[in-house]
Amino acid sequence: MTPPALPPSTRIAFIGGGNMASAIIGGLIRQGLPAANIQVVEPFEAARAALKAQHDIDAAPAAAPALADAGLIVWAVKPQSFREASAPVAPHVGNALQLSVMAGIRAADIAAATGSARIVRCMPNTPALVGRGMTGLFASAAVSAADRQLAEAVIRTTGDALWVEREAQLDAVTALSGSGPAYVFYFLEAMQQAGTELGLSAEQARRLAVGTFAGGAQLAADSTEPLALLRERVTSKGGTTYAALTAMDQAGIKDAFVQAMHAACTRARELGDEFGR
Numbered sequence: 001m002t003p004p005a006l007p008p009s010t011r012i013a014f015i016g017g018g019n020m021a022s023a024i025i026g027g028l029i030r031q032g033l034p035a036a037n038i039q040v041v042e043p044f045e046a047a048r049a050a051l052k053a054q055h056d057i058d059a060a061p062a063a064a065p066a067l068a069d070a071g072l073i074v075w076a077v078k079p080q081s082f083r084e085a086s087a088p089v090a091p092h093v094g095n096a097l098q099l100s101v102m103a104g105i106r107a108a109d110i111a112a113a114t115g116s117a118r119i120v121r122c123m124p125n126t127p128a129l130v131g132r133g134m135t136g137l138f139a140s141a142a143v144s145a146a147d148r149q150l151a152e153a154v155i156r157t158t159g160d161a162l163w164v165e166r167e168a169q170l171d172a173v174t175a176l177s178g179s180g181p182a183y184v185f186y187f188l189e190a191m192q193q194a195g196t197e198l199g200l201s202a203e204q205a206r207r208l209a210v211g212t213f214a215g216g217a218q219l220a221a222d223s224t225e226p227l228a229l230l231r232e233r234v235t236s237k238g239g240t241t242y243a244a245l246t247a248m249d250q251a252g253i254k255d256a257f258v259q260a261m262h263a264a265c266t267r268a269r270e271l272g273d274e275f276g277r
C-alpha cells in the first residue's frame with residue numbers, strides 16, 4: 001500500500017521544541033512543508049535559537065491563540081513536563097488532531113488534560129534525524145481514518161512507521177525501538193573499546209564497528225530468514241565467532257539484554273501511572 005502523502009497545506013504546532021521535535025521538523029521540511037506552516041512553543045531560549053539556526057523557525061516562548069490555526073498539535077515535551085505544558089495549550093486545541101511522542105502518557109490522560117480525545121500516540125526514535133527513524137503508532141477510538149493518514153504522513157517524513165492495535169504495546173515499542181538506538185551505541189562503544197584494546201586505533205575501530213552494524217542490519221532487513229540463521233552463517237565450527245558467542249552466553253549477555261528491555265518497558269508504564277495518579 002502506498003504510504004499517505006502529507007498535504008502541503010498542513011499546519012502543525014509543536015509543543016516542546018527539543019531533540020525529537022527538531023527531528024520531526026527536519027523530516028517535514030525535507031518533504032517540502034514550508035517552515036511557515038510550522039509553529040513551535042518552546043520556553044527554553046537556547047532551544048528556540050537552535051530551531052532558528054537549523055530550520056529557520058521562530059519558536060514562541062508560550063502558547064498563543066495562533067495555535068488554533070493548527071490542524072495538528074504535536075506533544076513533544078518530556079512526560080514530566082506535560083501537566084505544566086498542557087494547561088496553557090488546552091484552550092487552543094479546538095478541533096485539532098493531537099499527536100503525542102511522549103513516552104508513557106496515555107491517550108485518556110492527554111484527553112483529560114486537553115479536553116479533546118482525538119489523539120494518536122506514537123513512539124519515534126532518533127534515527128529520524130537522518131530520515132531512518134522507526135516509529136510505532138497507536139490511534140485512540142475517536143480518531144478517523146483521515147486522522148490516521150495525517151499522523152502517518154507526518155511520521156513517514158522521518159522514516160518507517162508501524163501501527164499497533166493496543167495502547168499498552170506502545171510501551172514495548174518504547175523499550176525496543178524508542179530507546180533502541182542507545183543500545184546500538186552501547187554495543188558500538190563496546191566494540192570500539194575492544195578494537196582499541198586489540199591494537200586498532202579508535203578511528204579504525206569505530207569505522208569497523210559502525211560499518212559492521214550497518215551492514216548486518218541491512219542484511220537482516222533484506223532477508224526473510226530467521227535471525228538465528230543469519231547468525232549461524234557467520235559462526236564457523238570451532239572458529240572465532242563461536243569463541244566470542246560462547247563467551248557472551250557464559251556472561252549471560254542475552255538474558256541481561258532481554259531484562260534491560262523489560263526494565264525500559266516497566267519504566268514507560270510507570271511514567272504513564274505517575275502522570276495518571
Ligand SMILES: NC(=O)C1=CN([C@@H]2O[C@H](COP(=O)(O)OP(=O)(O)OC[C@H]3O[C@@H](n4cnc5c(N)ncnc54)[C@H](OP(=O)(O)O)[C@@H]3O)[C@@H](O)[C@H]2O)C=CC1
Binds near residue numbers: 016017077
Ligand atoms: N529522545 C528520544 O530518543 C525520544 C524521545 N521521545 C519523547 O519525546 C519527548 C521529548 O523528548 P526530547 O525531545 O528528547 O526532550 P527535550 O528535552 O530535548 O525536549 C523537550 C523540550 O520541551 C521543552 N518544554 C518544557 N516545558 C515546556 C512547556 N511547558 N511548554 C513547551 N515546551 C516545554 C523543554 O524545555 P526545557 O529544557 O527548558 O525543559 C525542551 O526543550 C519526550 O516525551 C520523550 O519521551 C520519544 C522517542 C524518542
Ligand SMILES: O=C(O)[C@@H]1CCC=N1
Binds near residue numbers: 103174178179
Ligand atoms: O529515554 C526516554 O525516556 C525516551 C523515550 C524513548 C527514548 N527516549
